[in-house]
Amino acid sequence: MTPELDRRKFLKLAGATAVIAACGGAPAAAPSGSVTASTAPKATGRISIYSALNESTNNQLFAAFTKATGVEVAALPLAAAGDLQTKITAEKNNPQADIFVGGSSEFHDPLGKQGLLEAYQSPNAKDVQAQFKEASGLWTGWYTGIFGFISNTSRLNADIGGKKPATWDDLLDPVWKQRLILPDPIKTGGGYIFIATQIFRFGRDETKAMDFMKKLHPNILSYGPTSPGVITSISNGEAAGAPNWSHDILTEKAKDPTRVDLTVPKDTGFEVGAVSIVKGTKNLLGAQAFVDWVLTKDAGDLNTKLSNRGSVRTDVAPAPGAPTLTSVTLVNYDRQWATDNKTRIQKLWQTTVGIQ
Amino acid sequence: MSPETAHVRVSHVTKRFGGVTAVDDVSFEVPKGSFATLLGPSGCGKTTTLRMIAGFYDPDLGDIEIGGRRVNNLPVHRRGTAMVFQDYALFPHMTVRDNVAYGLRVAHVSGPDRTRRVDETLAFVGLGGLGDRWPNQLSGGQQQRVAVARALVIQPQVLLLDEPLSNLDAKLREQLRVEMRILQRRLGMTFVYVTHDQEEALSLSDWIAVMNAGKVEQAGAPWEIYYHPRTAFLADFVGAVNLVPAQVTNLADGTATVSFGRHRAEVRRPEASLRAGQDVRLCVRPESFTIAPEGTVASGISLPGTIVRRAFLGDTMRYWVKVDDREWIVDQPDPGGSATLDGPVSLSLRPDRVHVIAE
Amino acid sequence: MRSLRREPALLLALLAVTALVLLFVVYPQLQVVLTPGPGGYVQYLQDGTWVGPLRNSIQLTLLSTTTAVVLGFIYAYAMVYSNMRWKPFFRLVGILPLLSPPFVVAAAYTLLFGARGVISYGVFGQSPNIYGLNGVWGVQTIAFFPFAYQLIADALSRSDPRMEQAARNLGAGSWRVFRTVTLPLSRPGLGAAILTTAIYILEDFGNPQLIGGSFYVLPTEAYSLISSFGEFTSAAAVSTILLLLALGLYLAKVRLDGGRSFVTISGRASSMPRPPVSAAVSRACFVACFALAGIILLVYGSLVVSALTLRFPNNLQFTTEHFQYVLSGTNGDALRNTLVFSGVAAAISAVFALFAGWLVQRGTWPGRRVLDLLLILPAAIPGIFFGLGYLLAFNQRWLDFVDRGWLIIIAFVFWNIPVGYQAAVAGLRQIDRSIDEAATSLGASSIRGFRDVVLPMLGGSLRVGFVTTFVRAVTTLSLVIFLFTPPTTTATIRIYQLVGDLNWGAATAYTVADIGMAIIALLVFAVLARGRIALGAARA
């Protein structure tokens, strides 16, 4: 448990270098080819990371970070980014996290607006496109995820006639009646991005988008409470298909390529996975070192390998078989608008399809 | 009774529970070393009074003194009293020995001393050898003795007992009644005893307070309570009695002349004030008569009558004798010694056994 | 009142208990309840979005409670009255569901009974849509009937066998005796059992969350308001509605519980066996229990199978890799945290609740009704808001010197106070007041009397408090989800994470390890406490 740790942190802040040396662990050499914390004082100690990344990704990613920088990680993994956002909000009196990593930027942006994030312009972020980062550095995007469609191969052949949807409109075909599962637009980030995608697809005509969602409703067997859970359901054949994250679909497909398959319908949306520093961090240098590090090529490569996600860095090659932002047709996704109108749109959808 | 000898003093104590006045301005004093009993029908406030002495209830009004010291503000465990409960309240998770030793342990009485006193007390109440039993392995009478031993062993100033015998069968009750009396005499400890059983009260006590509806109706020696009850309620409550309506016809120094039915008698004048012509009741205990076959000449008030019923009670024969239009209860002691009577008889009554109740 | 003035130690103890309850129950909850402010409540109530979830909650609670109670009643009747075989086995199986985090079980149900469930599809070729009202109803029925069974069995076994003996002597058959004597006598207990089950169902979050689909009930509505919209205000308003409902049920239950008590320990002891039922009834009982236990075993069996196979249900090749994963690295720390937090909290909560119960039940001071209410209040507070309240109240920099583990332990202690407290009050009601009075009359102070006499005699209540707190602490997710930090992660958090992470094998292995650990801990406790595990009134 932590009292000793806290005392260490305190002493460290007070500049007790001897203690730092005792607990900081062996500093590793900075990997070549990337810019690591180039500012004068060196990051040490331990940082606390709230992570919405997958379990398997967390372990290896953080181990690599520690190896690269010598900064230790205490990870708090929760696959639900919304929970982490809430936790950080609720902890604002006395933040327990140094870093919030993973989850679409929609979950980071409100925290920044509430003044709960520490702005940081990482030197490694300068090549990152503006659409992938918050201008003042409150959060920085470091990976991308593309919304796709998972189909259960045997059910697709048996019930749908083997035809995968080429466009989202294809899902309105009555052949899909009660054979789709959609990640819940209220409970999951993916579900919301799906709705926002439709809005952008109809040139921000909310009425048309809602009309689409309303027509889609009879085809939906259920709205799944978590995005990964929906993938399990499809893999088990509970329904024929589901809109979901391409990278997670690929991961599932890797386990048994004959069971499920991935397609990316035209005009799809995507997420920007973000990293941010929580205001009030007790180890600012360590936190900045983490932001710097996830933006390196090494980290990008590792994350791509572990999770099949894309990287915001152009020099990181996509995972085999993974769609990229250039290989698919994207809608003109206005992330800021989607973030700012999230609650309104979600509620609009609720009333449209008559839930509650 | 002088204040010095009063060991327990209850003065003007009142206790209410919600709307019910359980104890209503009660006062009495219990002399040191005496066996005092609160007697009364169920619900009359005996237990409440006893529990106020113990400290389980706070009086709403009035004071309680023990050994000359006001104890209203002392908690239960500082009052120097110990209580024996109606249901014994033995600690079921302790052996008999541990039950008895409990008070000593609380008082920090050391090991060997404690063992000795516990053994002595157990032997004293006739439970030597049962120390290692659990309460549920004992009969009712044995449990009762443990309860008494447990209270006695701490040598309280005053022992409070709330109907300790009421859960036992008649024979055991009588046996323990005797033991209880002997015990109290031997220890010279002040006992305050609560019971609804008049026989128990009469046979045990030095002093009895009869309560009714939250008030003390009369207090005094058993004999006084029994033969000179102040009210009809008391007369009736303390035992079988003939209560006969009568009228005072004449009053003299120390005596009163009363008439009832066709009869007239000169009897002892009671303490209560009387006036000539007043309606009163005569209180005559069944054993105050002499009963003899018809025609036998007897002294005192003579009442000829006819036996209508009888009941054999063991130590006495009880007759219901019709005199004029009224039935009298008459007890004949030692029925084995004389023949059973029947038919017309002659009753005689000593005038000093007739008690006048003015109400 | 005067008794307090006469015994300062007692007064101090009372003040301390009151202060702790105010600090750890009232203060944190006020943080939550006051969040919306009057304007917030008015606006939210006018908004009207709460009507649907409220209606759903009431409907679901009525349905699930009815079915769970009927099944629980059958199981309980069989356990208490029949002479059927395998009773110890059925008893053990009946305890299993109490030891597991509900959301994992809900996930298992979907794998068994869902559209492609091993049973529904694999055996019967059906593809039921379990998402929505019907699904949640089914799952809650199966998930909560064991709770109902425990509570009802407890209520039934409290009836006095002597009355039944007497009725049998008068020539009544066993069923008739049950109907005309036992049922009326245990009606308050049964009523309380039903209401308690209803509260659990009302506050159930995991099952509606996982398979409710778009059927929102109050707890899922509140959670999604926070988690999806970040709307603390509306969520707090929803939770206040939930809290009022639960509190209403709880007060009704307490009234039933407290109204009458037919059994008392007076310091005079006797015991008597229950008259037997006919062999035919026993056989019927056996069949019913066998079927119900079968359902429970199916669910838990699937967890074990899943934990030991590569990819349940598609690839059933045996593997130990999931367990290796669970025990590797820092994964095991969460198990250890769960054990330590739950054990310490259970011990503290049980003793504290008993002491508080004694102060309230035996006391005569004014204001004890208020303290009584405060002590049962946490039972009506959904875990997620209890945790949130703690975070808002105690996540302060100046409190950093306190280990976060202690905060979780304290939250466990006070969240679970009502169970131990209720058990203590029920226990005390059965012990004649004269028994503790006897101790004080023998010279012990009130507190000494409590220690020497009441505490040992209330071993049963103490065990109930300990076991229930332990079990609830081991299985709760909602309470810790806002309180845990990396070093104080608990097993349920890890399982939740693994379920969310699609790592079904590891999730089930973790669950099996967690349940196994809880069982071992309880067995050790049972040996130490030299008694059967008193899960009976556990969820009271």
Ligand SMILES: Nc1ncnc2c1ncn2[C@@H]1O[C@H](COP(=O)(O)OP(=O)(O)O)[C@@H](O)[C@H]1O
């Ligand atoms: N704790 C109590 N609360 C309310 N009423 C009580 C309580 N104790 C006694 N009473 C009432 O006070 C009256 C006297 O009771 P009690 O002293 O127990 O009588 P007794 O011992 O003479 O049978 C009764 O009417 C009884 O109902």
Ligand SMILES: [Mg+2]
């Ligand atoms: Mg009484």
